[in-house]
Amino acid sequence: MADQATGTRTEGPTPVDDTALEEAVRFTSELIRIDTTNRGGGEGSERAAAEYVAGALAGAGLDPLLLEKAPGRTNVVARVAGSDPSAPALLVHGHLDVVPADAGEWRVHPFSGEVRDGVVWGRGAVDMKDSDAMVLAVVRAWARAGVRPRRDVVLAFTADEEDTAEFGAAFLADTHPELFEGCTEAIGESGAYTFHPGDGRRIYPVGAGERGTAWLALTARGRAGHGSRINRENAVTRLSAAVTRIGEHAWPVRLSPTVKEALAGLAALYGLPLPNLDAPADAEVDRLLEALGPAAALVAPTVRNSANPTVLDAGYKVNVIPGSATAQVDGRVLPGGEEEFETTLDLLTGPDVEWSYRHHQGPLQAPVDGPAFSALREALLHFDPEAHVVPYCMAGGTDAKQFSRLGVTGYGFMPLRLPPGFDYSAMFHGVDERVPVDALHFGTRVLDRALRAL
Incomplete structure (x- = not known):
């Protein structure tokens, strides 16, 4: 019926x-x-x-x-x-x-x-x-x-x-x-x-x-040596710099159709003006999220790609500079954002650190x-x-x-x-x-x- x-x-x-x-x-x-x-x-x-x-x-x-x-x-x-x-x-x-x-x-x-x-x-x-x-x-x-x-x-x-x-x-x-x-x-x-x-x-x-899953493996290679010596090719230093750049990167706003509908629905619920969601400025979206108050929690994690360093592994003795160092990063990617994500990771890791997917779902x-x-x-x-x-x-x-x-x-x-x-x-x-x-x-x-x- x-x-x-x-x-x-x-x-x-x-x-x-x-x-x-x-x-x-x-x-x-x-x-x-x-x-x-x-x-x-x-x-x-x-x-x-x-x-x-x-x-x-x-x-x-x-x-x-x-x-x-x-x-x-x-x-x-x-x-x-x-x-x-x-x-x-x-x-x-x-x-x-x-x-x-x-x-x-x-x-x-x-x-x-x-x-x-x-x-x-x-x-x-x-x-x-x-x-x-x-x-x-x-x-x-x-x-x-x-x-x-x-x-x-x-x-x-x-x-x-x-x-x-x-x-x-x-x-x-x-x-x-x-x-x-x-x-x-x-x-x-x-x-x-x-x-x-x-x-x-x-x-x-x-x-x-859903945002895509992009779990990453990072590897920095350098010159192994004694911890008492100056070493400009230190793998730990190279990896640390790359991880810091990734962790501090400010990803731009990228709105998928689902997120646009969510923002429109929440804005209507609260009687808030809606910016042009087809070409929004980052600041406009951030202001809307702020105006939504607690309800913004439903949307805020999904207006951008993200990449969070989660695991570091390097070395085995305090006075030995290792020849390599590794890290893992939990990346999440919006619909339509995969190419930008990969290009950005290439820039953030730089020439001395390699990255690859250890688990990848679109x-x-x-x-x-x-x-x-x-x-x-x-x-x-x-x-x-x-x-x-x-x-x-x-x-x-x-x-x-x-x-x-x-x-x-x-x-x-x-x-x-x-x-x-x-x-x-x-x-x-x-x-x-x-x-x-x-x-x-x-x-x-x-x-x-x-x-x-x-």
């Missing part, structure tokens, strides 16, 4: 019941208890969580596949048949791995999954076992109610997103593309959460783009003026009529980059209605990661409506 207010198509009344809401919370807690820490470099295991997810999907009458590139690095893929075989398929993806957590820093054990005072605690509570749990709760509710989405929905629960995706989404896209046959759009992490700017408004940013953009974004907006507004929905470009990256190689357009949409004072971004990779139970209930309802309307 069609929603009378918006014309957005939904497939019958919601099947989300008390069981689905309870499962969203329980699945979140139980997935957190499964330690899927990804330490990088291939060190990690998602197998136990993958088996848990596969069991939940089998309970919904689905036939999940468990797929591994290496032992323990397990992915789960299943397909929910839609009611319209001629419609393109929709991909819903979430990762099973989490970043490390030091239990000594937490108020509760990070792998306890404890539910206390209406909040689920633990590593992965927002990144992103809560989302995995909501997806499971929704498809199981569909099965109980005999509901089918309009489109086929492909579910992918992946390994290794917190590193390079080599064992997860990249592996699936490279070796099992047939599992995603017909998928034209996808929804994944980091979008549709409540952002409170502190003025009573509730803003919901929906991901419609930036993404998704349309914000079509039916998909409209359906996502409507689902949020249906359950929070006072919501202000804006598109945004993610500062970092997700598995959407891997699936984009299959021609799939990705949106960040894993909804949570969060209370004022809840710092969502601080939960990612932070101490005392947690998610409110009410937020999971809201997200499960919104996700169900969105998936059936897309």
Whole structure:
């Protein structure tokens, strides 16, 4: 049927019941208890969580596949048949791995999954076992109610997103593309959460783009020698100078279409004049961001490329000048900004330092003026009529980059209605990661409506 207010198509009344809401919370807690820490470099295991997810999907009458590139690095893929075989398929993806957590820093054990005072605690509570749990709760509710989405929905629960995706989404896209046959759009992490700017408004940013990932390796070479001697070819000095130039570089403003739409939407919300976004001066954009106050945090990281030195490695003894020195830099690149990024790095590193990509994924953009974004907006507004929905470009990256190689357009949409004072971004990779139970209930309802309307 069609929603009378918006014309957005939904497939019958919601099947989300008390069981689905309870499962969203329980699945979140139980997935957190499964330690899927990804330490990088291939060190990690998602197998136990993958088996848990596969069991939940089998309970919904689905036939999940468990797929591994290496032992323990397990992915789960299943397909929910839609009611319209001629419609393109929709991909819903979430990762099973989490970043490390030091239990000594937490108020509760990070792998306890404890539910206390209406909040689920633990590593992965927002990144992103809560989302995995909501997806499971929704498809199981569909099965109980005999509901089918309009489109086929492909579910992918992946390994290794917190590193390079080599064992997860990249592996699936490279070796099992047939599992995603017909998928034209996808929804994944980091979008549709409540952002409170502190003025009573509730803003919901929906991901419609990502900066590209450009992790760099720098190598400076010089003349090895005794530490007591003057050495004008010191590799450490050369590397330090290059790293300082990179870290202090002021990148110019470069606005992608998604960021332009975000700025326009926020400016309209606050009644602010909008500069010419097609040819803005850096100072004009910076003034607009300042005028937006706390809401600028949704946009400020994505109006420029960035490059942050993160790792230095050189030498082995205080009185020995090494012949080489290395560094790593976390670069992030806007859509359309890759050529400028590379040219700038050539200039900043200079003739004595070489740089190369150690991990490279291009930036993404998704349309914000079509039916998909409209359906996502409507689902949020249906359950929070006072919501202000804006598109945004993610500062970092997700598995959407891997699936984009299959021609799939990705949106960040894993909804949570969060209370004022809840710092969502601080939960990612932070101490005392947690998610409110009410937020999971809201997200499960919104996700169900969105998936059936897309």
